[in-house]
Amino acid sequence: MQRNKTLLQSTLCGDNVLILNKVFEKKLITEREYNNLKSINKEDVEGHVIKLVDKIMNKGDETCQDFLHLLQTDEDIKTTYPKLKNIQLSVTRSLPLPIQASSSNEGGIQPNGLCVIINNETFMDGKVRRGTNNDAESLAKVFSWLNFRVLMCKDQTKDQMVQTLTCFASLRDLSQLQQLDVKEWSNDVFTDLQGDPQHGDAFICCVLSHGTKGVVSGIDSKSLSIQETITTFKATGKSPLTGKPKVFLIQACQGRQMQRGVLSEDLQADDSQSPFIPEDADFLVALATVEDYKAMRHPIDGSWFIQSLCEQLKERCPRGEDITTILHHVNNQVSLKEGFIQHDRAKQMPEVRFTLRKRLVLSPQAGSP
Structure with missing residues (x-):
């Protein structure tokens, strides 16, 4: 310009x-x-x-x-x-040139990559996260429309979550997938796994669970650090995901405090290149809420964050908007929502952080999700 x-x-x-x-x-x-x-x-x-x-x-x-x-x-x-x-x-x-998450060859369109959903609904202490299945289905619909192969693991303990993440980080020991009871989204339902999964151009991980500051919970109420979740996918010389975007979408509370609303009038480095990349490169983590605060979830409709995310992906991916731009709109949309819990006015502010080196653009298939 x-x-x-x-x-x-x-x-x-x-x-x-x-x-x-x-x-x-x-x-x-x-x-x-x-x-x-x-x-x-x-x-x-x-x-x-x-x-x-x-x-x-x-x-x-x-x-x-x-x-x-x-x-x-x-x-x-x-x-x-x-x-x-x-x-x-x-x-x-x-x-920055965009990473266009879309691959094809003479045999036809191939999946962009994997979208893995960990969906914790029923906990061992009897608590049930009502509405989470609606979130899981909304994510499955939109990411399959965006040409990802969508897999889901349901009701996992902390150790099972670690096993799931480790397995999908490398895909070296696929026999673990049977033990983890992995389901696949096909024809608008989750069904048995249909063949061995493979990594593509990008990886999406969605964790739907309870949580507190910096952690998410297994159904045994044991905590898994969000940082440990991300570290599992760090770049190494052997990782099939090195240099590829890895997106983590976390729907979980990050504390017990309630967000309050406040009145507002209006809601460089050098150019040298290296063949090496930092091990923490190419991550994007989107949390439903900032630290110390609760994340809102409707018992029927699902959570504010996940439903807004799916809505914005459906609206903006066909326009060619990249994922960070879309998440700005998610942040704004969720920030405008308002609810009441025990007569207290409730707000919510998602948080996004990333080390992506290029713009990530997700290309939809023809038709509606």
Whole structure:
């Protein structure tokens, strides 16, 4: 964008209102920024466009990349600004290239990878996490639509969870899968495992359980550290997942406190390259709530976090949005929800952290999930 800034600005002056509206529709700017740009006084058309382009550039590489993609793909924009085709808009090396989680060969489309769900519903102390099966099915539907092979392990103790994670991290000893009673999502139901699983371009792990600060619980109420869960998949010279994105979605409380609502007006490194990557690279962990707080789950509809995640994936994956962008929308949607527990007003704030080195884009199959 820096190289072509002057050309872009002069070209987009042809209809400054259209490009402003398109940028807002794609959520590259906030509503407040949109209103501010729209109501600028004492500026000519060129001045409006200059301020818009500067605003985009100040938002960083990812927003710049999304803006260039918009200019290249939107039919209204291509029709309105035909001179854009004469401008070199290809993304330079300084911008992160996306990991497109989609593989194919002459035999047809292959699964992007595995989505493994650990779904703890009934605990040994008699407690039942009502609504969790709805979460599991929602995840299975959306990730199978995103061309993942979806497997589920139900009601596991802490040791069984460790065994499951260790098995799927390497897939070297597949005989363990029978002991773990792994089920597979097929024809809208969980059924017996259909053949040996294999790793693909990405790995998704969903843990649905109780939890406290920094841990999730087995059905025996023993705690498994979330950090230990992630460490199982660290990059090694022998791991089939080294260099591939590994996404962990954790639906579990992280404490006993209740989130309260507060009033708000408005809800670089060097370029040297190495053949080695850090062992902690390529992870994304999305937690239903921040530390010390509860995560809300409806006994019929399922949890706020998982249901919002599935909704946003269905809406935004067909648009080509990457997983971190989608999780920003999940964070916002969940933060706006409100419930009551024993007459107390309840809020929830998910947390996302990642070491992904590239954008992860999940490509859906044709049709609805």
